Amino acid sequence: MSPRRGFALAQLDLRSFDRSCAARCHVQKPDRYRLIEALPADVQRITRGAGVSYVDASFGEDCVVQDIGAFDRLIEFDAEQGLLTVEAGASVGDVTRFALGHGWLLPVVPGHPRASIGGCIAADVHGKNPARDGTFRRHVEAIELFDPVAGWLALDADDEAGRFDACFAGFGIPGLIGSATLRLVRAPAAYAMRSLHVASLVEAGEVLQAHAGAPVLYGWHDARPGHFGRGVVRYGLEAKEAERLGGRSPVDLPKAIAPWPLCAWNRLGIAAMNGWIQHRYAHAGPRHVAVEAALFPLNEARAYYAGFGTAGFVEAQWLVPHARYADFIEALHSAVSRLRPRISLIASKLFDGDPQGLSFDGRGIALAIQMPQPRERRQAAFIEALTTLALEHQARPNLIKDSSLDAASARRGIADFEAAREQLRRFDPGNLQRSGLTARLGL
Amino acid sequence: MTAVVVGASSGLGRALAVELARNGHDLLLVASDPRDLAVMAADLRLRYPVQTASLAIDLAGSTNPGARILEALDGLPPLSALLLPVGMSRNDDDGSLSAAGIGQMLAINLHAPIAIAHALLPALLATRGAIVGFGSIAGARGRSRNVVYASAKRGLETYFESLRHGHLPSALRVQFHKLGFLRSNLTFGMKLPLPAAEPEAIARTVVAALERGSFTRYQPRWWGQVALLVRSLPWFVFRRMRD
Numbered sequence: 001m002s003p004r005r006g007f008a009l010a011q012l013d014l015r016s017f018d019r020s021c022a023a024r025c026h027v028q029k030p031d032r033y034r035l036i037e038a039l040p041a042d043v044q045r046i047t048r049g050a051g052v053s054y055v056d057a058s059f060g061e062d063c064v065v066q067d068i069g070a071f072d073r074l075i076e077f078d079a080e081q082g083l084l085t086v087e088a089g090a091s092v093g094d095v096t097r098f099a100l101g102h103g104w105l106l107p108v109v110p111g112h113p114r115a116s117i118g119g120c121i122a123a124d125v126h127g128k129n130p131a132r133d134g135t136f137r138r139h140v141e142a143i144e145l146f147d148p149v150a151g152w153l154a155l156d157a158d159d160e161a162g163r164f165d166a167c168f169a170g171f172g173i174p175g176l177i178g179s180a181t182l183r184l185v186r187a188p189a190a191y192a193m194r195s196l197h198v199a200s201l202v203e204a205g206e207v208l209q210a211h212a213g214a215p216v217l218y219g220w221h222d223a224r225p226g227h228f229g230r231g232v233v234r235y236g237l238e239a240k241e242a243e244r245l246g247g248r249s250p251v252d253l254p255k256a257i258a259p260w261p262l263c264a265w266n267r268l269g270i271a272a273m274n275g276w277i278q279h280r281y282a283h284a285g286p287r288h289v290a291v292e293a294a295l296f297p298l299n300e301a302r303a304y305y306a307g308f309g310t311a312g313f314v315e316a317q318w319l320v321p322h323a324r325y326a327d328f329i330e331a332l333h334s335a336v337s338r339l340r341p342r343i344s345l346i347a348s349k350l351f352d353g354d355p356q357g358l359s360f361d362g363r364g365i366a367l368a369i370q371m372p373q374p375r376e377r378r379q380a381a382f383i384e385a386l387t388t389l390a391l392e393h394q395a396r397p398n399l400i401k402d403s404s405l406d407a408a409s410a411r412r413g414i415a416d417f418e419a420a421r422e423q424l425r426r427f428d429p430g431n432l433q434r435s436g437l438t439a440r441l442g443l
Numbered sequence: 444m445t446a447v448v449v450g451a452s453s454g455l456g457r458a459l460a461v462e463l464a465r466n467g468h469d470l471l472l473v474a475s476d477p478r479d480l481a482v483m484a485a486d487l488r489l490r491y492p493v494q495t496a497s498l499a500i501d502l503a504g505s506t507n508p509g510a511r512i513l514e515a516l517d518g519l520p521p522l523s524a525l526l527l528p529v530g531m532s533r534n535d536d537d538g539s540l541s542a543a544g545i546g547q548m549l550a551i552n553l554h555a556p557i558a559i560a561h562a563l564l565p566a567l568l569a570t571r572g573a574i575v576g577f578g579s580i581a582g583a584r585g586r587s588r589n590v591v592y593a594s595a596k597r598g599l600e601t602y603f604e605s606l607r608h609g610h611l612p613s614a615l616r617v618q619f620h621k622l623g624f625l626r627s628n629l630t631f632g633m634k635l636p637l638p639a640a641e642p643e644a645i646a647r648t649v650v651a652a653l654e655r656g657s658f659t660r661y662q663p664r665w666w667g668q669v670a671l672l673v674r675s676l677p678w679f680v681f682r683r684m685r686d
Contacts, residue, residue, distance in 0.1 A: 032476055074489045
């Protein structure tokens with residue numbers, strides 16, 4: 001495919017945030033609506049927002065990547081109802097700052113503040129407490145979508161409801177999301193953050209369930225064999241007054257973080273980091289933290305991601321049903337003791353929703369397990385064992401996080417995978433929308 | 444006070460509109476597509492305490508774009524600045540353009556800026572305002588590429604020189620920025636021999652200089668050295684520089 005200036009195509013090397021997937025891609029970077037439409041209707045394409053997905057969801061070989069980063073504007077704001085319409089390239093950090101400035105808040109945001117609104121819809125991301133706030137779909141009123149054949153479509157729960165629903169965890173297949181109307185909630189002045197130390201992941205599950213109503217709720221855990229599951233559950237309650245706010249005014253984490261030449265997360269580095277977490281959250285609190293700082297803790301994690309080095313990492317995130325959780329933890333502990341992988345961190349969250357389509361939702365505890373150098377033999381063996389274990393315990397995989405996941409495992413982990421796939425492709429019969437992710441998972 | 448930005452929907456024009464709004468200027472945004480303009484205007488209104496209006500106009504097909512802009516200024520505060528970051532280049536501008544193609548290039552790059560400047564001059568003189576034009580490094584010396592584009596940009600530079608000649612800076616600030624490579628949709632994916640500047644950085648410089656008299660200068664400034672070098676090259680060397 002030769003570069004065509006009419007719609008400005010360039011060849012660029014693109015890489016997933018976990019550095020596990022890379023491809024040389026034809027990229028279009030439209031900055032006006034007519035340039036979005038200029039791409040011939042029969043060209044295979046995928047939409048790219050910020051490009052901060054852990055996996056290759058926004059790029060792929062043999063397709064044109066439409067980078068809609070220039071479409072990042074605010075379109076309409078109803079300050080009475082808390083309805084904000086934005087272009088899909090707007091970042092959640094930018095939207096959050098605007099909303100907070102007017103006393104409102106987007107309750108579900110991913111950890112990376114540069115993630116685009118379109119990306120949040122396409123992946124149906126979860127936020128700081130999915131058990132309370134659900135996933136992103138719960139906070140979207142309407143979507144404007146560009147279909148290469150049908151043109152611009154206005155979608156909401158009443159009009160074209162099927163396609164509207166399909167946009168969430170649709171991974172771009174239903175079309176290019178141009179704008180969305182978001183339903184905001186009233187913002188607190190701050191969060192009063194507390195830290196509870198837990199000795200195991202089973203205890204963490206109990207603590208998470210005990211604080212299910214907190215707007216911020218997650219755990220960070222050590223995964224070394226001798227300390228497996230030890231960690232801290234952080235929960236934040238709405239504070240009426242912003243007294244003596246802790247946390248610096250955060251600078252948004254960059255879209256791409258230059259890796260250190262060597263991986264810092266060897267056994268010594270992992271031990272040091274877990275020691276630091278124990279020390280940092282030694283006091284139970286409460287400590288008042290600015291809303292933005294509480295929503296985007298990854299802003300302080302630049303060194304953590306750089307430390308994975310050039311080989312990157314993999315995050316396997318599985319949602320384990322409550323009934324199987326204790327057994328799963330026991331089996332996982334056993335696998336860790338046997339295979340001795342390097343796990344830099346385990347994050348835990350509580351879910352309490354109904355899984356729809358390919359969304360990462362359900363009822364149970366989600367564990368996000370981050371592992372450096374996933375291609376190393378010992379690491380790869382553990383990732384394979386983890387997938388097997390998770391599937392045996394009827395856990396559901398997060399497709400937008402795990403670049404090691406294959407199509408067969410995704411099908412086993414998501415019971416109605418095939419029906420969801422068919423539903424998505426109904427809106428793209430020409431198979432025009434494709435990415436590395438959709439190709440890998442056979443979507 | 445109102446600033447008019449012609450070519451406001453992309454690249455430098457969009458960056459200028461944002462920077463002007465950030466500095467408290469009310470805005471009339473002019474570009475070809477009403478969809479882009481509506482979103483731009485809404486975004487600036489929501490983010491900054493400014494009035495914004497927009498005018499969609501096809502500069503290649505309009506014989507008197509200035510009159511349309513004057514009409515659109517009705518109801519806005521007095522005009523204080525006219526910025527003309529408008530331009531169009533084509534890959535096939537290598538001496539083989541048709542008459543229609545040449546007409547389109549000249550209309551957008553030369554006729555429209557001059558016609559708009561003429562129409563708005565009285566309003567700018569009334570407020571002792573500023574008129575800001577944008578040239579290109581391509582106009583430094585004629586080459587076998589960007590033939591009509593470079594001609595138009597050099598013509599525009601001459602027009603701004605005439606304006607400076609005719610008006611003291613105390614009556615009208617006439618500013619002409621000759622641009623080096625810019626990171627924009629026009630240069631996306633191109634392998635450029637020298638670094639491209641971010642439109643936002645250029646916009647900050649341009650807006651900060653609005654009150655600073657009349658001048659012609661390169662943006663970024665170091666492009667002046669490049670232009671001097673290019674102009675100093677002996678012909679037998681320069682004619683070999685095809686890429």
